[in-house]
Amino acid sequence: MSENCDVRRVRTERTRHDSVGGEDHVMGGHVEGILFGLGNPLLDIMAVVTEEFLKKYGLKPNDAIIATDRHKDLFKEMVAQFNVEYVPGGASLNSIRIAQWLIGVPNATTYIGCINKDEFGTVLESKVKAEGVQGAFQYDHTEPTGTCAVCLTGQNRSLVAYLGAAKHLKADHLKIPENRRFMESAHYFYMSSFPLTVSPASVLDVAKFASDNDRMLAYNLSAPFLCREYHSAMMSIMPYVDILFGNEDEAKVFSEVEHWDQAKDLREIALMIARLPKASGKRGRMVICTQGANPTLVIKEGVISEYPVIPIRKEDIVDTNGAGDAFVGGFLSQLVQGGSIEDCIRAANYAANYIIQQSGCQIPDKPNFSPESVGF
Secondary structure (H helix, E strand, O other): OOOOOEEEEOOOOOOOOOEOOOOOOOOOOOOOOOEEEEOOOEEEEEEEOOHHHHHHOOOOOOEEEEOOHHHOOHHHHHHHHOOOEEEEEOHHHHHHHHHHHHHOOOOOEEEEOEEOOOHHHHHHHHHHHHOOEEEOOEEOOOOOOOEEEEEEEOOEEEEEEEOHHHHHOOHHHHHOHHHHHHHHHOOEEEEOOHHHHOOHHHHHHHHHHHHHOOOEEEEEOOOHHHHHHOHHHHHHHHHHOOEEEEEHHHHHHHHHHHOOOOOOOHHHHHHHHHOOOOOOOOOOOEEEEEEOOEEEEEEEOOEEEEEOOOOOOHHHOOOOOOHHHHHHHHHHHHHOOOOEHHHHHHHHHHHHHHHOOOOOOOOOOOOOOOHHHOOO
8 A cells, every 4th residue: 555645444423524525515505406417317127036037148146237139038027027116227317316315405406318208218207306306308219218127136136227218318418508507507416437338428528517617526437347348438537527436346347457457455446546637636536435344445635534334234135226326326415515524424324224225226205314313
């Protein structure tokens, strides 16, 4: 580990800290649309499946892939063979939904993506609206609304995304005056890496807009295959990223593609990601790396801090699907309100802990959360 790095393990006592965004009470009089998200909206089709089902379609536990011709019958077979549930999904949308839930002020968040005005699209859009998120959807009629098979086996999940209409998102949709106003109203932006597979120009447009207008951009590595197969596109976004989320598997693949042979462990990888060039020198890049049940690593201004997760019994875990998305959503909910890093991590832990005890990323009407209620 670098001699210039300070490692801190956060203890349980709660103290006053500065806002992550550099301002206290960021929302103030500005609430509507303070957080803007873009992604691949999907309707999740969730079911507990068998190991044989995974093998038939070449799926691995705790992995995420894009559907190919091999998976064309997977969705129908899931519906016919297993007891399925339908939940609005897509990584970025899950995070925005969680953030909106915890902020608790209607229309505090805005989300852009592409769907069809079919039955699934209507269901997805109505549910998103009911949860308080402003949807600014592009409509495409050449393919059905995207779906994601969430194959659950024990405490593991494998995601197979059929992007459908989601892959027809166009950067021109962001230029529509109403959508541009949504962007201008936002102080914070969030995207996962999944839209790089369908509209890298849209991702780059949002990233540059955030940087050019001194807004804060949070971004997610999202999946190991994205770090490998879309690395070049990901690196074109990285200079604009102020807060980067990822898990240990994603960070390691990112390091392998970058040929960081000198990085001996996850801490050094995270530090090297934090030090990648930035377009703006106003603020450094914060890196947040989750490690399952192990402490979350946060790199901020060259200092490594460790934050423990909320302990949970194995038998209380229902479904790990959406836990990472919920973590991000919880973090963002406090970020936009001027919260400290401790407040942000507390909310992130609360959201992730709640979601892994549910089936999918399903949320009740109101959360039972305050920063004071969650310790480390």
